[in-house]
Amino acid sequence: MFARFSGATALSLAALLLALGSGSANADAAADYPNRPVRVVVGYQAGGPTDVVARLLAKQLQATLGQPFVVENRPGAGSNIASDQVAGARADGYTLLFAAAPIASNGFVYKNLKWDVRKSFEPISQVMSAPAILAVSPTLPVHTLADLIALARKQPGKLSFASTGNGGTQHLAGEMLRQQAGINMIHVPYKGASSVITDLIAGNVSMAFMTSVSAMPYLKAGQVRPVAVTAAKRLALLPNVPTMAESGMAGLEVDSWSGLFAPTGTPRPIIEKLQQAVIKAVGTAEMRDSLQPQGAVLVGNTSSEFKAYIDKDVEHMARTFKTVKVTLD
Incomplete structure (x- = not known):
C-alpha cells in the first residue's frame, strides 16, 4: 500500500528532503574544509598594519587547518x-576578506558600491582593535595639540593630514579635528600605512591619525612625534602622551579594528570552523607578543558577536556622518 499526498504536501516533502540533503552536503564540506589553499584578500598595501595582522593570522590558520592561507593585497x-572582489567570489570558504574599520563606513562615503557590509559578507571573527595616535612630522615645530591648532590657524590651508584612504577611520578623525578646531587643512589619501609613514617622516605631509600598530615602532625610534591619542585614557605604552579630551578636543575618540569575513552564503559549518580557528590563533603567544606591544587589543569573538559589533559600528557611522562632512579628494 502506498500513501497518497496532495501536490502541496509533496512539494513540502521535496523541500524538506532538499534541505536535509543540503545540510548534509554543508556538513561534509566543512569536514573536508579546507582541502586546498585559501585566499585571504587584504585591501591595503603590504607592510601596513592590516596586512601585518592578516599575515600573522594566516600563519596561525595554516598551522591549525593544515592548508596554506595566502594573503593577497x-x-x-x-x-x-578588495571588498568588491570577495563579495562577488564563490561562497565556499576559499576566498576570504581580512578587513579593517573602513568597511563599516565606506557605504556612507562612496556612491554605488556593489556590496553592503551587512548583506554581502558573513562576519567570522574580529581579531583586534587599536586606538589611533595623532602624530606629526618631526619637521613640524609643534609638541602639543594646542601648538598644532595654533600653527594651522596661522597658516590656513598649508598644513596637511594623511590617511590610508577616503572615508576611513584616519580620514574621519582628521575631518573631525578640522571641523571641531575650525582649521583649514589639506587631506592627502594614500593606499596604505607604509606610504603614510614614509611621507610623514620626510615631512611631505604634516600629520596623520595612525593606528598604534603602525605608529609605535616609529614613535619609539623618534621618527615621528606623538601629539595625542584618541583613546578614552592614556596608553600604558605612551604614558606622557595626553588623550584628545585632555588636550581640549572632547568627543574625538577613534578606534581601528580588523577582522575576517567570508562571502554571504558560505556554509555555516565552514564559518564556525574558521571562527574557532581564529579564536585559537588570537590566543597564541606569537600573536600576543607581536601585537600587544604595539598597543593592540586582541579580541577573537564568535561570528554572532562580531556581527553585533559591525551592526553597532555601522549605526555609529550613520550618526557620525550626519554631523561630520567627509569629501572625496
Whole structure:
C-alpha cells in the first residue's frame, strides 16, 4: 500500500528532503574544509598594519587547518577593490576578506558600491582593535595639540593630514579635528600605512591619525612625534602622551579594528570552523607578543558577536556622518 499526498504536501516533502540533503552536503564540506589553499584578500598595501595582522593570522590558520592561507593585497579605493572582489567570489570558504574599520563606513562615503557590509559578507571573527595616535612630522615645530591648532590657524590651508584612504577611520578623525578646531587643512589619501609613514617622516605631509600598530615602532625610534591619542585614557605604552579630551578636543575618540569575513552564503559549518580557528590563533603567544606591544587589543569573538559589533559600528557611522562632512579628494 502506498500513501497518497496532495501536490502541496509533496512539494513540502521535496523541500524538506532538499534541505536535509543540503545540510548534509554543508556538513561534509566543512569536514573536508579546507582541502586546498585559501585566499585571504587584504585591501591595503603590504607592510601596513592590516596586512601585518592578516599575515600573522594566516600563519596561525595554516598551522591549525593544515592548508596554506595566502594573503593577497588588493589596495585602492579605500579598500573597496578588495571588498568588491570577495563579495562577488564563490561562497565556499576559499576566498576570504581580512578587513579593517573602513568597511563599516565606506557605504556612507562612496556612491554605488556593489556590496553592503551587512548583506554581502558573513562576519567570522574580529581579531583586534587599536586606538589611533595623532602624530606629526618631526619637521613640524609643534609638541602639543594646542601648538598644532595654533600653527594651522596661522597658516590656513598649508598644513596637511594623511590617511590610508577616503572615508576611513584616519580620514574621519582628521575631518573631525578640522571641523571641531575650525582649521583649514589639506587631506592627502594614500593606499596604505607604509606610504603614510614614509611621507610623514620626510615631512611631505604634516600629520596623520595612525593606528598604534603602525605608529609605535616609529614613535619609539623618534621618527615621528606623538601629539595625542584618541583613546578614552592614556596608553600604558605612551604614558606622557595626553588623550584628545585632555588636550581640549572632547568627543574625538577613534578606534581601528580588523577582522575576517567570508562571502554571504558560505556554509555555516565552514564559518564556525574558521571562527574557532581564529579564536585559537588570537590566543597564541606569537600573536600576543607581536601585537600587544604595539598597543593592540586582541579580541577573537564568535561570528554572532562580531556581527553585533559591525551592526553597532555601522549605526555609529550613520550618526557620525550626519554631523561630520567627509569629501572625496
